[in-house]
Amino acid sequence: MQAATEQRGWLREKFSDLLEDRNFLGFLLVIPAEAILLIFLAYPFILGLWLGFTDTVIGRKGNFIGFDNYVSLLKDSTFWLVTYNTFLYTIVAVFFKALLGFMLAIVLNRDFVGKGLTRAIILLPWIIPTALSAIAFWWLYDTTFSAITWTLMKTGLLHHKIDFLGDPTNARISLIVANVWRGIPFFTIGLLAGLQTIDPTLYEAAAIDGAGSWKRFRRITLPLVLPLMAVITTFSTIWTFGDFQLVWVITKGGPANATHLFGTLSFQRAIPGGHFGEGAAISNFILPILVICVLATFKFLRRED
Amino acid sequence: MEEKKGLSRREFLKTTAVGIAGAGLASFPLESVAQKGVEPLQIMPEKGAVLRVLRWSVFVQGDKDLWDKNTRKWEEATGCKVMTEYISWEDVRPKAAMAASVGAGHDMVLGWHDDPHLYPDKLVDMTDVCTYLSKKYGGFEPVCYKYGINPRTGRWIALPIGGPVNCINYRESWVKEAGYEKPPSEVYEFIKMCKKLKANGHPPGFALGHAVGDGNNWTHQWLWTFGGKCVDKDGNVVINSPQTWAALEAVKELYDTLIPGTASWLDPHNNKAFLAGEISATTNGISIYFAAKKDFPEIAKDTNHVNMPIGPVKKPTELHLFNQAFIFKYSKFPNACKHYITYMLEEEQAAPWINAMIGYVGPSLKAYKNLPIWTSDPKITPFRDCIANMLWNGYEGPEGVASAAAMAEYIVVDLIGDACVRGKSPKEAAQIAEQRLLRYYKKKVSVPKKEAPAPAKKEAPAPPKK
Numbered sequence: 001m002q003a004a005t006e007q008r009g010w011l012r013e014k015f016s017d018l019l020e021d022r023n024f025l026g027f028l029l030v031i032p033a034e035a036i037l038l039i040f041l042a043y044p045f046i047l048g049l050w051l052g053f054t055d056t057v058i059g060r061k062g063n064f065i066g067f068d069n070y071v072s073l074l075k076d077s078t079f080w081l082v083t084y085n086t087f088l089y090t091i092v093a094v095f096f097k098a099l100l101g102f103m104l105a106i107v108l109n110r111d112f113v114g115k116g117l118t119r120a121i122i123l124l125p126w127i128i129p130t131a132l133s134a135i136a137f138w139w140l141y142d143t144t145f146s147a148i149t150w151t152l153m154k155t156g157l158l159h160h161k162i163d164f165l166g167d168p169t170n171a172r173i174s175l176i177v178a179n180v181w182r183g184i185p186f187f188t189i190g191l192l193a194g195l196q197t198i199d200p201t202l203y204e205a206a207a208i209d210g211a212g213s214w215k216r217f218r219r220i221t222l223p224l225v226l227p228l229m230a231v232i233t234t235f236s237t238i239w240t241f242g243d244f245q246l247v248w249v250i251t252k253g254g255p256a257n258a259t260h261l262f263g264t265l266s267f268q269r270a271i272p273g274g275h276f277g278e279g280a281a282i283s284n285f286i287l288p289i290l291v292i293c294v295l296a297t298f299k300f301l302r303r304e305d
Numbered sequence: 306m307e308e309k310k311g312l313s314r315r316e317f318l319k320t321t322a323v324g325i326a327g328a329g330l331a332s333f334p335l336e337s338v339a340q341k342g343v344e345p346l347q348i349m350p351e352k353g354a355v356l357r358v359l360r361w362s363v364f365v366q367g368d369k370d371l372w373d374k375n376t377r378k379w380e381e382a383t384g385c386k387v388m389t390e391y392i393s394w395e396d397v398r399p400k401a402a403m404a405a406s407v408g409a410g411h412d413m414v415l416g417w418h419d420d421p422h423l424y425p426d427k428l429v430d431m432t433d434v435c436t437y438l439s440k441k442y443g444g445f446e447p448v449c450y451k452y453g454i455n456p457r458t459g460r461w462i463a464l465p466i467g468g469p470v471n472c473i474n475y476r477e478s479w480v481k482e483a484g485y486e487k488p489p490s491e492v493y494e495f496i497k498m499c500k501k502l503k504a505n506g507h508p509p510g511f512a513l514g515h516a517v518g519d520g521n522n523w524t525h526q527w528l529w530t531f532g533g534k535c536v537d538k539d540g541n542v543v544i545n546s547p548q549t550w551a552a553l554e555a556v557k558e559l560y561d562t563l564i565p566g567t568a569s570w571l572d573p574h575n576n577k578a579f580l581a582g583e584i585s586a587t588t589n590g591i592s593i594y595f596a597a598k599k600d601f602p603e604i605a606k607d608t609n610h611v612n613m614p615i616g617p618v619k620k621p622t623e624l625h626l627f628n629q630a631f632i633f634k635y636s637k638f639p640n641a642c643k644h645y646i647t648y649m650l651e652e653e654q655a656a657p658w659i660n661a662m663i664g665y666v667g668p669s670l671k672a673y674k675n676l677p678i679w680t681s682d683p684k685i686t687p688f689r690d691c692i693a694n695m696l697w698n699g700y701e702g703p704e705g706v707a708s709a710a711a712m713a714e715y716i717v718v719d720l721i722g723d724a725c726v727r728g729k730s731p732k733e734a735a736q737i738a739e740q741r742l743l744r745y746y747k748k749k750v751s752v753p754k755k756e757a758p759a760p761a762k763k764e765a766p767a768p769p770k771k
Contacts, residue, residue: 057706058398059405059424076744077737078714143566144578165514165569166726252515255568256719256727271399272517273713274423274706 051280058274069281078257078265079282086261088172090240093179097240098233100180101187106221108188109195119192126185134249137178141165141250165251168258175259178246183239187232194228195221227301234297238290262286338672339652343441346433346647354385354641359401360415361394361628364469365595367661375654382648385641394626395517404633412636413646418452418697418712421463421631422704425455428462429632429639434647435461442652443671451697451704452627463629464646470625470667470691471522472610474579474593475586479507488586488611492530495614496555499562499586507585510563510578512570513722518626519572520718523588523613525624528552528717529696530616535711535742536702542742544720545735551617553724553731560725568726580604588613591665591688610687612694621694625667667692707745716741 018024052069056062073079108119125133140148141164152158165171198221206216244263247253253260253268260268262282270279363369369391376387390411392400397416404410405424414420421428435453439445445453449465473488480488483501499509512519528534532548560567564584567574575587580601587593597605613623632642648654650670659668660678664685668674669692679689699708711717716738723734 057423058402058709059427061406072744077740141569142574142577143569144564144574144581144583161565163566163569166566167568168727171569251569252571254515254715254719254722255513256722268713269710271402272395273710274402275710 048280048283051276052284054277056276062277069278073281081257082260082265089176090237093176093240094237096180097183097187097236101184102191104188105191105195108192122188123185125182130245133182134246138250141174166255168255171251171259175247183236190232191225194225198224230297230300234293237293337652338675340441346437348640348644350383350385350641350644351638354638356387356638356641357411358387358389358413359411361397362391364592365662365665371658371661375649379645379648408635412638413630413632413642415628415630418627419704419709423706425462427634429634431461431464434464434643438650445669446692448695448697449669452629463631465629465669467666467669467692468625468627469590469665470688471588471590472612472687473586474589474610476607477609478607479585490614492614492616496558499559502585503562508562508564509586510567510575510584511588512575513567514570515715516570516572519575521712522624524717524721526613526622527556529622530618532618534701536746538701540702540746542739542746544742545739549735550731553734556721557725568722609684612687622696623691623694625691625695664688710745711742
């Protein structure tokens with residue numbers, strides 16, 4: 001009896017010693033967070049990777065087939081078209097989001113009446129659920145009922161209806177515009193926060209030295225917000241590359257796959273098409289590209305430091 | 306007195322019979338369409354069964370009202386319970402597939418097209434139910450045998466219900482203005498009429514975007530009616546053929562008459578354009594007419610329907626969404642599921658149901674074509690024959706993963722789109738489609754050893770000879 005009590009005391013002592021150890025306590029405290037990450041992030045991620053190496057079809061377990069899915073995709077003209085679409089969509093959309101977002105941030109950084117309200121309104125496209133804004137764009141781009149076409153025709157600027165989504169080039173431009181509209185606030189608000197951290201005395205000193213507004217922008221503003229710009233651009237690139245909702249609601253990848261992205265093609269082949277393995281393989285193609293993107297950003301930031 | 310739980314077999318049969326007779330008298334006083342003297346189906350639902358049923362959410366409200374009402378009647382008659390989950394029709398496939406994969410979920414699914422053929426060995430044999438209903442209601446339409454029977458075993462794995470079927474919806478006054486009493490049933494004459502409609506400022510419109518139902522249905526029909534097809538009986542890709550080229554030449558002529566923008570049309574576009582008076586003709590279910598009767602009576606008065614035009618093959622080759630019920634083997638209540646779905650398709654329930662939808666779901670059982678609803682309004686009569694006129698997805702090949710994938714990839718829609726919108730020659734367009742089809746039809750789908758299919762049973766019921 002006494003021995004048991006002694007042993008319990010010893011255990012308690014040992015445990016409280018362990019709790020004093022910062023490393024052990026730290027490990028203990030992050031277990032819940034780690035568990036959530038493992039279950040909800042790592043597991044589906046690894047499962048997705050694994051599925052890409054199998055011939056799993058809907059309703060049936062598959063077998064390991066190595067790189068067969070990837071080899072077959074590389075021979076598929078639709079996949080190459082989708083790769084082209086995804087790069088085009090991402091590069092053009094992120095460029096315009098960065099450019100317009102930065103310009104807007106500079107304007108909003110100035111003092112004017114209603115500054116607070118304007119900043120709040122700017123955030124709206126980012127706050128509205130994408131599915132809703134996608135439906136709004138779907139109506140705006142409708143050949144028969146488009147408010148854009150209607151306005152242009154009523155004002156006499158146009159005499160025929162615009163085929164926004166029926167023509168491959170028009171459809172790509174339309175989707176990029178919708179994506180840019182949605183993504184600008186992320187750049188604007190992020191860069192605005194960066195601009196506000198720049199010490200105003202730097203501008204004053206430069207002005208005294210005779211620097212004009214272009215020179216002040218080139219030599220002070222740009223270098224100071226560049227690291228932040230790199231991080232925001234990386235995030236935006238990742239999201240744009242994996243975009244799904246806008247495309248799926250507005251065109252479902254049509255016309256003739258001209259607007260399919262990796263995300264939509266992966267879904268189409270895996271779920272309605274039933275080929276889980278191939279769908280997963282398409283998603284897996286995104287991974288190395290995004291890893292390169294993130295590594296490049298880190299390298300740039302380290303150089304900045 | 307303690308309430309008695311459940312019913313004995315005798316009590317149960319008595320109760321249901323009374324319930325059925327009562328309902329029949331109240332809602333459908335006309336002559337029965339059922340074959341008399343068919344031996345009743347001897348299935349006893351499991352005591353206290355609670356069924357989870359997955360089905361597509363309704364296109365027309367009358368469907369849900371009557372479906373739910375009939376379900377409540379079955380619950381009262383059997384003491385069992387049904388929990389129906391209505392979801393968007395495009396989401397039924399992934400949810401059902403997930404259930405098949407993990408071996409848990411809904412007991413019964415009302416799914417689409419090739420669904421049962423994606424996991425045939427995970428489904429309960431429905432041969433008893435199908436044989437009984439077939440005997441009692443004049444047999445199934447020919448396409449049902451292709452959709453419902455597992456070709457490897459010859460057994461029914463799904464009960465064909467029918468489908469939200471499509472016809473040519475047209476504006477009578479504009480068609481008359483073009484010099485036709487109704488749209489011609491011959492395909493080249495049909496194109497001529499479309500040219501006149503366009504010249505009069507009332508172009509037609511057919512969805513050529515990635516529209517799951519409206520795009521796939523009419524483009525497959527168009528290809529088949531010229532004798533083109535994706536695959537032959539053995540699943541060999543035969544799309545690159547003179548028949549396909551002829552179909553593409555003809556469809557280019559048709560496309561020139563369409564309202565601009567159809568290349569981007571998804572499923573809702575043609576409904577909106579028709580109701581807005583922008584187009585004179587389109588392919589759609591009865592939902593446009595249903596909506597017009599409610600909100601646009603003038604358009605409803607001027608709207609009429611005909612079956613799809615027929616080309617050189619000289620027989621109907623329609624494709625429609627096709628719905629069937631299947632039960633998973635993991636279900637604890639397979640008998641209750643069978644009993645429930647049989648009850649729902651018995652005349653006493655099915656007739657008022659089809660009635661309430663004013664014919665939205667074309668019936669799979671031939672006897673239901675004799676219901677008075679189909680002739681009560683001549684404008685709905687063409688929808689009656691659609692299931693009889695249809696072929697199956699993946700015609701003329703086998704049902705399965707390849708046919709499902711080919712449809713999901715919109716290969717036929719894009720084939721037509723390539724020729725019409727993107728300036729490809731018929732041969733080029735057919736070659737592109739051929740390459741895309743080969744990815745699925747050449748690919749062998751390996752079956753894990755544990756899940757290898759059972760050998761064919763001998764007592765397989767033969768489909769009727771055409």
